[in-house]
Amino acid sequence: MEFRYKxxxxxxxAGISAESGVRTFRDTDGLWENHRVEDVASPQGFKRNPALVWKFYSLRRLQASEVQPNKAHVALADALHSLEQASVRAxxxxxxxxxxxxxxFGALPNKNFIDIHGTLSRSRCTKCNKIFSDRWAYFNEEQQPAERHADHLWSNPSLTNLLSMPRxxxxxxxxxxxxxxxxxPDIVWFGERPHGVENAIEQLTSCDLFVSIGTSGNVYPAAGFAAVARKAGAHTVSINLEPTENSAAFHEHLHGLATEKVPDFLKKI
Ligand SMILES: [Zn+2]
Known part of the structure; x- marks a missing residue:
């Protein structure tokens, strides 16, 4: 297979997961059970009430384990496999x-993947920052302590440090x-520094194609990535349901459902 880009x-x-049924705070006016998002997703909130934070994230793990990757996730995973086989860096x-x-993706190679806001499938020691693959929901829907697997959070056989039910x-x-x-939770909270930004910027300044999928263009630093890539000479494409707030940074705009536009577009690269 030949690709036009190197x-x-x-x-x-969020837009790539919307059709899987993943809900975001924008759907709920930024509230969870009448708590402000900042109270359950910030270091201060965790310090004040770690049980509340774990109730919230246990529920999010259970909800995430009930949804499935859609055609856009699958098309992207397939494209990454094909690109790797063709020695195109992605x-x-x-x-x-x-x-x-x-x-x-199954086993997503770490070198090709940055989750800049963290992930629901990991936890971190607050003392030494050691990372664990964590599939536990520590509280149930009734907010009572529980010991449940959020089983479908992964199917990744290469996971390290899989946590048995901790004390x-x-x-x-x-x-x-x-x-x-x-x-x-190994999630980047309000006021915390996103993961891997230096690495991301380095890659953006040397890519020849940048594709943004399902981003609203108003959450930084990611909202600035298109401008960085464009300045470095890359062709920039936005695939989104609606025009984005940073639309001037893109050469090409494709508006529509991710499950339709993403597989179509990936066939053409
Ligand atoms: Zn530790």
Whole structure:
């Protein structure tokens, strides 16, 4: 298979997962059970009430395990496989934490994938920052301590540090096996620095095609990636249901459903 490009960077956002039924806070006015998102998705919120935060993320893990990758995730995973076989360098950067890319891909090679906002399928020791693959929902829908697998969060056989049900404190909050200190979701919260931004920028400045899929163009740093790639000489394409806020950074705009536009577009590269 021949490709027109030598190095491609893909960026995905909530729009690629919407048709899988993944809901975002924008659907709920930024509230969860009358708590502000900042109370369940910030370091301050975790310090104040770690049980509330784990109730929220346990529920998100259960919800994520009930949805499936859609045609857009699958087409992208297939494209990454084909590109790799043709020795075209490709990087997938996602803003999503829903694990659907990993699940569409099977074993997603780490070097080709950056989840800049973290993922629901990992936890981290608050003391030493050790990362664990974590499929547990520590609280159930009734917000009671529970021990449930959010099983479909992955099908990735290459996972390391898979966590057996850890010890928990009297409030039901999981404790890390390494330090017996609190575990937290490996999610980038409000006020925290996204993962892998330096690496992303480096790749963006040397790519010849940049494709943004399902991003609204108003969450930084990702909203600035198209401009970086374009300045470096890449062709830039946006695939989204509606015009994006950073639309001036794109040469090409494809408006429509991700499950239709993404497979169509990938056939042409
Ligand atoms: Zn530790």
């Amino acid at each position: 190095k491609i960077v893909f960026l995905t956002g 990087l997938l950067i996602t803003q999503n934490v829903d694990t659907l890319h990993e699940r569409a 928990r404190n009297p409030q039901g909050i999981p404790l890390s096996p390494c330090c017996s200190d609190l575990l937290r």
